[in-house]
Amino acid sequence: MSEEITLMKGNEAIAYAAIRYGVDGYFGYPITPQSEIIETLMEAAPWNTTGMVVLQAESEVAAINMVYGGASCGKYAMTSSSSPGISLKQEGISYMAGAELPGLIVNVQRGGPGLGTIQPSQADYFQTVKGGGHGDYRLITLAPNSVQEMADFVALGFELAFKYRNPAMILTDGVIGQMMEKVKLPEYRRRRTEQEIREQCPWATLGKTADREPNIITSLELDSAVMEKNNERFQAKYRVVEENEVRYQEVKCEDADYLLVAFGSAARICLKTIQLAREQGIRVGLLRPITLWPFPTKVLNEYAGRVKGMLTVELNAGQMVEDVRLAVNGKIPVEHYGRLGGIVPTPDGVLDALIEKMVK
Amino acid sequence: MDTNNIISPENLVYAKPELMNDNHMHYCPGCSHGVVHKVIADVIMELGLQEKTIGIAPVGCAVFAYKYLDIDWQEAAHGRAPALATATKRLLPDRMVFTYQGDGDLAAIGTAETIHAANRGENIAIIFINNGIYGMTGGQMAPTTLKDMKTSTSPDGRNVQTMGNPLKILDMLALLDGVCLATRTSVHTPAAVKKTRRMIRLAFENSMAGKGTSIVEVVSTCNAGWKMTPAAANDWMVEHMFPVYPIGDLKNI
Structure with missing residues (x-):
């Protein structure tokens, strides 16, 4: 064991x-x-x-x-x-x-x-x-x-x-x-x-020791010129995160004509939909964003050149679909299927939506 | 003897505490904040807590408190200082953690955080500056504004029928089992400053001894917001503030 x-x-x-x-x-x-x-x-x-x-x-x-x-x-x-x-x-x-x-x-x-x-x-x-x-x-x-x-x-x-x-x-x-x-x-x-925290986080407020200046944790800066610099530093950091930390999972995407894009529980449901669709001869894959920010924009854009359409499946009225559309940038149709108010979609419901909105 | 040999260590009777740096204070001349900052610096030095003290600054006039005392500071969102202090003290129990809050911060938007931190008996010290007005935003009504007192949001005076009554939050806090010290002081005379210093020292000692929450309410002036000279503001405070917010211990165990 x-x-x-x-x-x-x-x-x-x-x-x-x-x-x-x-x-x-x-x-x-x-x-x-x-x-x-x-x-x-x-x-x-x-x-x-x-x-x-x-x-x-x-x-x-x-x-x-x-x-x-x-x-x-x-x-x-x-x-x-x-x-x-x-x-x-x-x-x-x-x-x-x-x-x-x-x-x-x-x-x-x-x-x-x-x-x-x-x-x-x-x-x-x-x-x-x-x-x-x-x-x-x-x-x-x-x-x-x-x-x-x-x-x-x-x-x-x-x-x-x-x-x-x-x-x-x-x-x-x-x-x-x-x-x-x-x-x-x-x-x-x-x-x-x-000691490890002091080494890992030299900025931490653990009590000022004689060998350093006071550590001050604040989000306040009244000088707009400095505050703009702070914001630029944040934005530069966000670009580094977007470059390095995107995580996603691909399921049966290699031969897919259509891509489901879903995260979390919706993605679990989509796994069954893929199976049902393939039994009917519809080649469907799933791209599951694991990081929602940073969003897997690049890979979705690449798939836009290889698949006929994408359907986002979400437990909402259509939110992530906007980011998928931005990633695809009009190359292919991107539609949304969702259930609202605490209702969870079924695999059949997702398949029906895929056929109706995409495959026809 | 000339001025040069008068200024020598053996003649020193009064000095700026080492912990206070040379940054120019943004406080208005006559404001109580500067005196209380100095008292806090003195007490930290006296107790040898320079490396163990973590201050939590509020939103309000004292938002820049962190610029003047060379200790580690966290700047809180409006009213949330006791929540920051709670986590800081729980995670670093051997440190001295204090919040520095005004009446709007502590008694309006931060009422819940203040009461619940005190009710849990967090081993923190709360320095509460009560000048009955919002100073930083330009003189609006505070929860502690007196009856009939004029502010920019009560231009005809605080009508207690429609605007509520002056909130005696220290009286409420003194009722809580988690509170070991609830006391009111002022800093308008040398004797009052000495008393405030004793009480802040006691509050910091309580924090280190794990006795529970200590609150030192410093009834203060805001001569700019009150539109008075500093001297007139002191007199007005004695005459009008003290009857509503009486100086002395509400609880000291």
């Missing part, structure tokens, strides 16, 4: 992966369908083992600002919520982007707008990748499609966040958060020592 494989929910996998990765602090507020994350952490009581702090905040606003405080100390700090709570966190996310703070936010999406429903949705795509808070900033966005990826992306999220000093989000939904699958959790990693 070299591999430890267990069965658990996606939300639980996030919690256990956080403990094992050596996360320093989790700050959250209950909201369906993600409350298992904080419940699992409280049950596991990692403060007794790894020393991880777990705190139930008074609001989502407080929780994201606790992440801001923890991240300011160079700590691995994270929070999780679901759509209405993520709206409340936008202030803090914008401030983190402005102060160039690394941290991890998990959004287990539910249907909106407003209080909406507790059923799954992907309707926060725009909010996440187009900047839900104020100002010109980008949020590194990972879209897991399995419980295994929920576990794996905790580490990936923190690695990218600290590599670029930028907040990162795991954008998932109630399907992936609630469903149980087998998962191999990551190995335990020791939490970083303070």
Whole structure:
């Protein structure tokens, strides 16, 4: 028995992966369908083992600002919520982007707008990748499609966040958060020592030592000429992320006449649609963006020269489809199929839409 | 003896604390902030906490507090300083973590963060500057603005029937079990400055001793926002602010 494989929910996998990765602090507020994350952490009581702090905040606003405080100390700090709570966190996310703070936010999406429903949705795509808070900033966005990826992306999220000093989000939904699958959790990693944090994050507010100037974490700069330079620095960083960190998965794309483009739970459904379509002689593949920002623009543009059309499948009214259209730039038809308000598409529904909108 | 040999170490009776740098303060002449900054610097030096102190600056007039004291600082979103301080102190329990907040920041937009941090008994010190007005944005009504007091958003005076009453948030905080120190001071006389210094020192000691949340409310002047000379503002504060916000300990355990 070299591999430890267990069965658990996606939300639980996030919690256990956080403990094992050596996360320093989790700050959250209950909201369906993600409350298992904080419940699992409280049950596991990692403060007794790894020393991880777990705190139930008074609001989502407080929780994201606790992440801001923890991240300011160079700590691995994270929070999780679901759509209405993520709206409340936008202030803090914008401030983190402005102060160039690394941290991890998990959004287990539910249907909106407003209080909406507790059923799954992907309707926060725009909010996440187009900047839900104020100002010109980008949020590194990972879209897991399995419980295994929920576990794996905790580490990936923190690695990218600290590599670029930028907040990162795991954008998932109630399907992936609630469903149980087998998962191999990551190995335990020791939490970083303070000396290691001082070396990794020379900017961290750990207390000013005699050998350096004060560290100041702020997003404020009243001199517009300097603020423009700050913004240009952020934009240059975002271009580097776009150049180096695009991640996607291709399924049966080699001989495909049509491409489904879908992320997260929608991509899981599309796997079955591919099988059904191919049984009918329709050659369909799936391109699954794993990073929603940076978006796999280049590869989609390349496929536009090889396939007849693309259909995005989303649990929303058509959001990612805009980025696919921008990537394809009019070369081929790009259509959208989605279900709204917490309804999950079926593989047959996707196939019918593909035939009606594309194959005819 | 001339001025050159008067200025010598053995004659030193008063000096700018080492922790304060030479950046020009943006505060208006006569404002209380500068005095409280100096007191905080003095206390950090006295307690030898230069390398252990992390300050959390607010949004408001003190948004640039981080420019004047040579310690590590985090600049918070409006009202969120106690949330930043909570995480910082929890993740670095041997550090001294304090927030510096005005009345709009602490008693309006940050009420929830303040009350819940205090209710959890976070081992932080909160320095609360209450001058009854929004200074930075140009003199608007604050939650602590007095009855009938004129501001740019209460030009005919605060009508408590429609605009609410002056919020005595320290009284609310003193009721919470997580709070070990809730005290009101001022800095309008040398004696008052000395008292403020003792209370801020106690608050910082409480933080390091893990006794819970300490709040030092410094009833302050905003002579620019109040449209008075500094001297007149001090007199007005004594006459009008002190009856509503009485100086002294509400809780000290």
